[in-house]
Amino acid sequence: MWIGKSTIHIWILTLWSLASYAHAKQFERLLLISFDGFRWDYLSKVDTPNFDRFIANGVKADWIKDTYTSLTFPNHYTIVTGLYEESHGIVANEFYDPDLGMEFHNHNVTNVQDGRFWGGEPIWVTNQKNGGTSGVFYWVGSEAEIKGYRPNHYANYTVHNASMELWVNHTDQVIDWMTDPKDPVNLALLYFKEPDATGHRFGPDSPEVEDMIRQCDNITGYILDQIAEHGLNDLVNIIITSDHGMTNMSKDRFITLDGHVDETKTDHFLNYVIGASVWPKSGFEDEIYKNLSAIDEHVKVWRKSEIPAEYHYSNNKRIPEILMAADEGWGIKQNWDDKHYLLGRHGFNNSEMDMHPIFLASGPSFKKGYVSKPFENVQIYGLMCELLNIVPAPNNGSLDAVSHLLADNVSRSVNLVWQIALLVGGTLCVILLVCIVRELFKPYLKKPKSLHDWDDRSALLEGA
Missing domain, CATH: 3.40.720.10 (Alkaline Phosphatase, subunit A)
Structure with a gap:
């Protein structure tokens, strides 16, 4: 063989x-x-x-x-x-x-x-x-x-x-x-x-x-x-x-925005119950901030620059100019007829x-x-x-x-581990390829000792 x-x-x-x-x-x-x-x-x-x-x-x-x-x-x-x-x-x-x-x-x-x-x-x-x-x-x-x-x-x-x-x-x-x-x-x-x-x-x-x-x-x-x-x-x-x-x-722990904010003075007001994002129109920032801050002790209101640093929640254009956040278990409804009542919620601090x-x-x-x-x-x-x-x-x-x-x-x-395995495996594959090539062409690479050897080599090549 x-x-x-x-x-x-x-x-x-x-x-x-x-x-x-x-x-x-x-x-x-x-x-x-x-x-x-x-x-x-x-x-x-x-x-x-x-x-x-x-x-x-x-x-x-x-x-x-x-x-x-x-x-x-x-x-x-x-x-x-x-x-x-x-x-x-x-x-x-x-x-x-x-x-x-x-x-x-x-x-x-x-x-x-x-x-x-x-x-x-x-x-x-x-x-x-x-x-x-x-x-x-x-x-x-x-x-x-x-x-x-x-x-x-x-x-x-x-x-x-x-x-x-x-x-x-x-x-x-x-x-x-x-x-x-x-x-x-x-x-x-x-x-x-x-x-x-x-x-x-x-x-x-x-x-x-x-x-x-x-x-x-x-x-x-x-x-x-x-x-x-x-x-x-x-x-x-x-x-x-x-x-x-x-x-x-609980239905007993909801506050309402009725009478506290004039939404015509905002460009965007997104109330998601456990908080709200407020984008005031130019010139109404202070008024809206003051009115929202007076709503209830169970709702925190921050200007964007005042949001606590540990929240990692201020360095983005999508974070509103005024942010409202309800205390855990409390909710914000738009008006008295708003029925955003669920028995469980998340989104709090x-x-x-x-x-x-x-x-x-x-x-x-x-x-x-x-x-x-x-x-x-x-x-x-x-x-x-x-x-x-x-x-x-x-x-x-x-x-x-x-x-x-x-x-x-x-x-x-x-x-x-896998990098070493790849390196070793790749190296051995190259060695294996060299050995196979060497075995295949060994009869052709051997230096002939006589003219008769050359004749045998020629015959072998013709047969191949």
Whole structure:
């Protein structure tokens, strides 16, 4: 046989190196899941066996701090960009953009799909810029073209029920993306609108919310079972989190704007119940500020320049000249006939405990059975980039704030492992190629000792 023992050894070493490289690369798969409005303490309200087994095999933060304000669109976009709201520009579910001369409303499909509203770089864009493949199911921002990119796979959001059957269908789609034989996604995002909707309608301490927590636990169990069934347990890191918490509301804790503001003296007045954004007409700034400040002790009113620095909520043109913020549990109604009554709400100051969401994670790169102290949700983006072995875009987070979640020797090392494996494997492939070529052409390269050797060589070439 023309391949000698040394060549076989090189084959074995090459295959081992490439296998090591492939194994390290497989660790880069990531599934990010959000349960909207899942408050940090909901896991203690009912039995959650599936969340419990997930936590036992991974990490759990006591709670995480969402960004100000504690609303759905701003915080979901913070999670995937690592930016405060003033940095990525989604400063509320509803806001006014003076440069575009347009209002943004989260239920307006045209607004949601307009890439001009979306600043920063979401994780799926970062992933695809680095050669990855992304699948996003119902995540805030995923319907717009951002920096010239859309997710490789995504679904346009539609208002839907919260049936377990539908959730299973959504999950199956994401699993299909992750196990596609031709181009599996290495990054998947999956969003569930509960228990937020139920918390709004019935309040966070209701039996209905408890039932919905159980359903969230059931779909988590289904996801974990599907991951195991498809042989992905040791290949996929999973993060489960939320955008904000929820608190109780009461009809007795609403104030009205009747008689306090003349809206003809404003260009834009966006009242979102737990706060309001006010853009006065030129010359009426002082009057409107004074009138709003006199309304009620349970509503704070700031000029833009006076908003506390710790909120990271002033350095953006979309933040209004006058900002109103209700105290936790209080609401603002436009007039006495306004019926904005829900039994649960969020969007209040992000320092309030009821506004804090959950953070859980499990997979080959995370510690097991580890409980972490709280951290900010701006840190999640950098953590995801570390897990995906990609260079993060500029952001407000720091990997140092969350590196303690990672298993020993995983942080900042996985990238080195696969790079070394690639280098060694590539080098051995080159050596192998040289050896093969040498073996193939060895009869032609050997110096003939006599004319007879030349005749044999010529005959061999003619036969070839």
